[in-house]
Amino acid sequence: MNTLSVSLNKFRRTPAFTGFVLFVIALLMNILMQGINSGKPLAFFNPNSYSSLLMTNAPFILTAMAQSLLLIVGLLDISIGIQLALVNVVCIMVPQELGVPIWVGWLCAMGASLLISAMVGACSAVLRLPAMLVGYAFIFIVKGINVAIMSKPQGKVPREIYLPYQNPVAGVLPIALLVLLAVFGLWLLIKRRPLGKHLYAVGGNPRNAYAAGISPVKVQMQANLLKGFIVGIGGICLTLMNASGNPLQAEDYGLRSLIACILGGLGFGGWGSMACGVFGASFFVLIQNTVYHFFSYLTKVISGFAASTYWQNLVSDIILLLGLLVTIITAKEQRKTLKEGLLKQFKGGAARDKQ
């Protein structure tokens, strides 16, 4: 019991705690709203329900995990979403055009993802170009490559390949969850190796990491390659989910994954962990699902009520904004600053009034 309380206190001090709080709130809201909407209180726990939610959103969660790795090391990549589409395009087109087995296509797709990540990494880590500009430029470069390989949405994945991904193992365990756990396990493994410490050191202060005998360029390149690997897995999940190819999909994942990481408690450079990305992205996904069920319920109970996706997006975006506020309030230091700032404003105002 004592150990549990110590662990809990330790967890409360981590940056991921903020994301965890948001995740739990969103999960409870989702369970409640889905139960009300379907008339079955435990509808969320239906394997098909959570399985479908995970399957659909695993690529986004993986993108946020990849982005969190970059943020830890002091970089970012807003072209990460369109890179997911590149993996999808290569997965579909290589077997289709060259007649090679599917797994060869997947290997090529993984190679493409690593290559693009290495190029992005070289621009930002070696050439020291601003990461935001590099990401922006690569959105168009990768989009061009995607369209050159696949001019319009097309292709298919054999049924025997995508069905296992879309259906839970033994009726309860979604493959997408196993993939997410495997990637998170990989992160835990990295964290317990010197490379994990070096990622944080370079993100926290590259000059000081250099003084400690660590090569920031090498570490940032390694982070980019790891990101490429995770994006490769995310792209394969996207392909299995859609069972077809689309060269221009998932572009918005770039910015959304950044927001998810910040929501999850990640700072820019050396602060936070991949768990922040997971919690932030899950919060994002669960809020959207909750809002969908909320509007669906309103449609049922109010005759003639209809709300377009724009309204749904408006509501979910407002909740996300509130989530950001919760991030500030939950993070101790930020909460202290906010409190001091508010007090100062009030006190300052009062003092000025007196004068």
Place this chain on the structure above:
Amino acid sequence: MRGISKHYGAVQALKEASLSIQAGRITALLGSNGSGKSTLVKVLAGLVNPNAGTIMMDGREVNIRSGNDAQALGISTAFQDLSLVPMMTVEDNLLLGNEPRTETGMINRAESRRIVRELMARFAIRCSPQDYVQSLPPSTQSMLEIAKAVHRNPRVLLLDEATAALHLDEIEVLFDILRGLKQQGLSIVFVTHRMHEVFELCDEAVIMRGGETVISGPVSSFTLDDLVFHMTGQRMARAAGSEAPEPGQEEGTAVLEVKNLCLPPRVRDVSLTARAGEIIGIGGLEGQGQADFMRAVLGAQQKTGGSIRFLGQETDFPQPAQAVRAGMGFISGERNREAMFPDRTIAENLFAGSAVLGSRFRFLSRKTVRRFSEDAVKTYRIKIGSLKDAASTLSGGNQQKLVIARWIAVHPKLLLLDDPTKGVDIHSRQEIHQILRESAQNGMAVVISASDTDELLEIAQRVYVFYEGKVAGVLQGDGKTQEAMVSLMMGLANSQAEAISPLSLEEQP
């Protein structure tokens, strides 16, 4: 190291500098700010690649192009500006780049914990291994920096102003460790601005000026005057007001009257009076509430109790802006964090104090700014290239003079200085003291805190010694001695303080 040269554009940081060190000897590397000491240390540490020169170890030429090269040769450095990663824990920082591993390449956590425990005990570092470095006081961070360097088991240990932020007790621990390492045959290069440390600890001295090595030899062959002469090219001017004016010469009007000020947990029940023309010192070990006290007076932190009277008026400034407009100036020793705009020009930095006074929308001509800055540079003897140069191009001492000039030039009634000469060389320090004395003679009240006790005893008329957020005693007149100061700083009984300074009683609540 022979003929080491390094230039950054037109600026020559090192001009054929040389440094020779021997096993089992501690070599003091001395010089004014901007003399090239830190650059020479960084060359040896692999952080700066020289344009010319050779480095020899054990009689053979070595090539140091990176931190890794230096470490491979057994050279370890504790940097002046610290190489710790603030957002990592103490444990992670101490072992960074040198993590013990298991056979599978994972970090050996049990071994890590053992090493860290031992290191922290050896260096008397009082914090948790899981504390984030950014949450620790500067002195603890400095000790961690040194412990990290020593942990690498180097053959050559470079300590660049390692003691600048350390307390007396920590310096004693460090010196004991360094003497032990010396016995083990380690070569130590010790960079410091505190001359008494050179005579206490070092065997050899190498003195640099203007990027060149001007002289080297056994410490025993130098006097303090010699060291200062070789560092600055001038003999020490003892007569130039090195003694603080004695109290009671002329009772000025009270500029600042603080009564029972509270700012928990750092400041508890502090009372202090500063009169026009006085220099008041605030001493104590670091983190005893001095910095918070200053910031509470300035309005940067809000007091929870007590009163502050400034120029006879009860005040409670909500922000420093109001305090500055009312006639206060504040100078922090944390130049980069709290005082300088490093990328802006010298002229803009000098004018920053004036700029906040008067209307926000008044017209400011370039001529006004230039004239003000030229006057300040001339009056306060700041060595600059051009007024248009970035402030970061100045040496540490001149940067600090720039910040002081900024405030004194606008003639505040009260000047608060929080450790203003930290990391400033002896010559610049003397010049800063002279500026403060002249300002006090012109009727300004000066309140100065300093980590260096000698400095306070030299410049201040009265010294309020802080201990655990309270004034442990006030030293003045004949009671203003090093021994009295140290005993109050260490929290020894007040009765002792009374014996030292009976006048302290009337100041206490």
